[in-house]
Amino acid sequence: MKVTFKIQRFIPENDTKPSFKEYVVEAQPNTTILDCLNDIRWHYDETLSFRRSCGHAICGSCAMNINGKNGLACQTHIQDLKSGVITVKPLPSFPIIKDLVVDLDKFYEKFNKIKPYLINDEPVPEKERLQSPEQQKLIEESTTCILCAACTSSCPSFWADDDYLGPSALLKAYRYIFDTRDTAAEERLSIVNDKHGVFRCHTIFNCNEACPKDINITNHIAKLKTALVTTKL
Numbered sequence: 001m002k003v004t005f006k007i008q009r010f011i012p013e014n015d016t017k018p019s020f021k022e023y024v025v026e027a028q029p030n031t032t033i034l035d036c037l038n039d040i041r042w043h044y045d046e047t048l049s050f051r052r053s054c055g056h057a058i059c060g061s062c063a064m065n066i067n068g069k070n071g072l073a074c075q076t077h078i079q080d081l082k083s084g085v086i087t088v089k090p091l092p093s094f095p096i097i098k099d100l101v102v103d104l105d106k107f108y109e110k111f112n113k114i115k116p117y118l119i120n121d122e123p124v125p126e127k128e129r130l131q132s133p134e135q136q137k138l139i140e141e142s143t144t145c146i147l148c149a150a151c152t153s154s155c156p157s158f159w160a161d162d163d164y165l166g167p168s169a170l171l172k173a174y175r176y177i178f179d180t181r182d183t184a185a186e187e188r189l190s191i192v193n194d195k196h197g198v199f200r201c202h203t204i205f206n207c208n209e210a211c212p213k214d215i216n217i218t219n220h221i222a223k224l225k226t227a228l229v230t231t232k233l
């Protein structure tokens with residue numbers, strides 16, 4: 001069948017503002033949006049830019065706005081979409097570098113702020129730092145994040161304050177704060193207890209809607225808030 005794509009284009013050297021360009025491609029119901037974008041780039045318009053790598057919902061690089069909803073192009077199939085014309089835009093609220101490619105530098109800076117690595121200066125045990133299944137369960141869901149930025153881009157609190165840490169960085173903070181092998185929970189709680197931190201979350205749930213890994217991000221952020229009001233820093 002023929003499928004029409006309306007894709008937001010912006011080439012900074014030529015354009016003063018973004019505009020839309022239409023492309024018609026041949027596709028099957030189970031063809032992914034990424035396959036269609038590749039087809040457009042390889043056969044119709046080599047100037048079209050977008051990020052992609054794994055093609056299997058693992059690397060997080062193909063997040064974009066598809067028919068008004070953030071998601072992964074490689075995980076979204078034609079049959080998942082209702083509208084006849086498929087509108088594709090870059091992730092909202094990030095500066096556009098070109099076409100569907102956005103600038104994620106500030107997103108990663110916030111991520112680095114919460115120290116996204118295990119901190120533990122205690123002597124290294126002979127084998128490994130063990131966790132019980134219950135302790136692992138506490139952080140299991142949060143470890144499945146692929147850093148695609150779809151959640152942060154869909155968050156109204158981030159739209160209003162681009163210094164807000166955002167759901168993705170807060171989820172990563174949770175991942176280490178609740179990791180029983182880590183010893184820097186208080187330090188990280190102080191970092192997220194900033195005016196651009198966890199209490200900027202107004203429990204709107206857009207992040208949950210956007211997450212391609214179905215992580216209940218809002219629930220994790222709520223647990224961070226509880227930890228902050230019950231911990232003496």
Ligand code: SF4
Binds near residue numbers: 215
């Ligand atoms: S929490 Fe979900 S939406 Fe947010 S960065 Fe991770 S995988 Fe992407």
Ligand code: FES
Binds near residue numbers: 051054056057059
């Ligand atoms: S290309 Fe890797 S997540 Fe889509």
